[in-house]
Amino acid sequence: MTGATVDFFNSIPGKAQLLLRIPMAGTLRIDLVEGHRTEHWYVTFAPGQAQVSRDEQVADAILTVPTDLFDEFVTGRSRPNAAVLRNDATVSGDIRLFLALRRFFPAAPGVRDPREVAREKVAASRQTGHQRTTNPPSTGQHSTGAGRYSGGHQPNAVDDPVTGPGTREHTG
Incomplete structure (x- = not known):
């Protein structure tokens, strides 16, 4: 077991209030297996908090890794x-x-939360004075080529309760 694993377990109680948003309770035993040796860690969750222990206790779930x-x-x-x-x-x-x-x-190295990236972009645009541009109003037309579905009803189309509105009539 590395120092990173010990640091991880030590950090759990301090992060619990932020990360545990739904009320839950129970104890998870984490079995760290190396050869014929197994180390047990216990993480007990309660609403908004978590405690880590090495003392043996009854577990509601077991993660073996x-x-x-x-x-x-x-x-x-x-x-x-x-x-x-x-x-x-x-x-x-x-x-x-x-x-x-x-x-x-933690997230993989180099991976960032998309919400964080969006916040940075908004902050940067405010600093440079750029306003958000909006898309022009949609006409319901798609540039998918002639003769293709254009967003409205197609010729010879019916509102079929099974396949949905604007589907081709079934001839057969």
């Missing part, structure tokens, strides 16, 4: 969901606890 793969989770080089789907890690019990833990893992 190789130690080196967990190190990749905590550094953002691998995603826990993908590892579970590949069967490189397993989850049993209350899956919601695993999904809650997922929120604490």
